[in-house]
Amino acid sequence: MVVFDKRKTYRVVKLDKENGIEELVLSLCNFGYKDLQTTVGVLKKYHIPTNDFADYVEEFMESTGMNLVNKGQPLDVCALAYDYALQEARNRIERRTGFDIMNNANYYVLGDYFCSSIDYSLEDRDKLIEAVCSADKDDRQALLDSHIVNTFFRDVEVIDGVEKCHQANCD
Numbered sequence: 733m734v735v736f737d738k739r740k741t742y743r744v745v746k747l748d749k750e751n752g753i754e755e756l757v758l759s760l761c762n763f764g765y766k767d768l769q770t771t772v773g774v775l776k777k778y779h780i781p782t783n784d785f786a787d788y789v790e791e792f793m794e795s796t797g798m799n800l801v802n803k804g805q806p807l808d809v810c811a812l813a814y815d816y817a818l819q820e821a822r823n824r825i826e827r828r829t830g831f832d833i834m835n836n837a838n839y840y841v842l843g844d845y846f847c848s849s850i851d852y853s854l855e856d857r858d859k860l861i862e863a864v865c866s867a868d869k870d871d872r873q874a875l876l877d878s879h880i881v882n883t884f885f886r887d888v889e890v891i892d893g894v895e896k897c898h899q900a901n902c903d
Contacts, residue, residue, distance in 0.1 A: 767810055770846040774813035778820075779879050788816050811843030814850055821884035828871040831863030839888065852888055861890050865897035872898045 775785055789812055793799055798807050818834075818841055826832050833839040837856040842849050864872060875881045876898065885891040 766846040767808075770848070771809045771813045774810065774817065778817040778883050780813070780816055780820075785813065785816055788812065806845075808843045808845055808848065810845050810848040811841050814841045814843075814848050817880060817884065818850055820880045824878055824881050825860075825864070825875060828875050829863045829867045831860070833860060836863070850884075850887055857888060857890050857893075860888070861893035861897070864890075864894045865901070869898070869901060872901070 774780070775782060789807075789809065792812060793807070800807060818839065822833050822839075831837075833856075837852065837859045839850060839852045839856055839860075842851040864875060867875075872894070875885075876894065882891070885894055
């Protein structure tokens with residue numbers, strides 16, 4: 733099992749089912765193995781450093797009054813991982829294009845624990861492609877070279893449109 737420790741890192745801990753430790757940890761944290769597995773998968777996919785994500789979770793908990801053992805309203809770490817990725821992509825895209833994917837379009841995190849995802853419409857995709865294609869060549873290239881933005885483009889299915897217009901405008 734992966735656990736969050738005081739050094740703000742994830743580490744793998746073998747939990748012994750026979751002595752009840754796994755059951756205790758899972759009941760205290762209010763999220764299970766699949767939630768943690770999905771969260772770690774998102775962090776790896778977007779190359780998000782665990783220490784940065786841990787700081788983000790800590791800030792979120794402080795601002796909302798939640799904690800890891802909040803029984804009434806469980807913390808959705810999967811949605812927070814996607815939210816971190818979305819915010820990073822948003823900042824980089826806006827810096828290069830002036831287009832805010834959350835205000836000029838409606839990209840958002842649909843939080844549902846290990847089924848969390850980034851949600852959007854076909855119109856949002858078209859707006860994003862148009863905004864990126866309107867940017868100058870160096871800005872488009874910088875976005876394509878950014879791992880977090882490139883991964884976001886792939887997840888929201890705009891990478892083909894962005895690459896096509898980039899190639900057409902670079903030739």
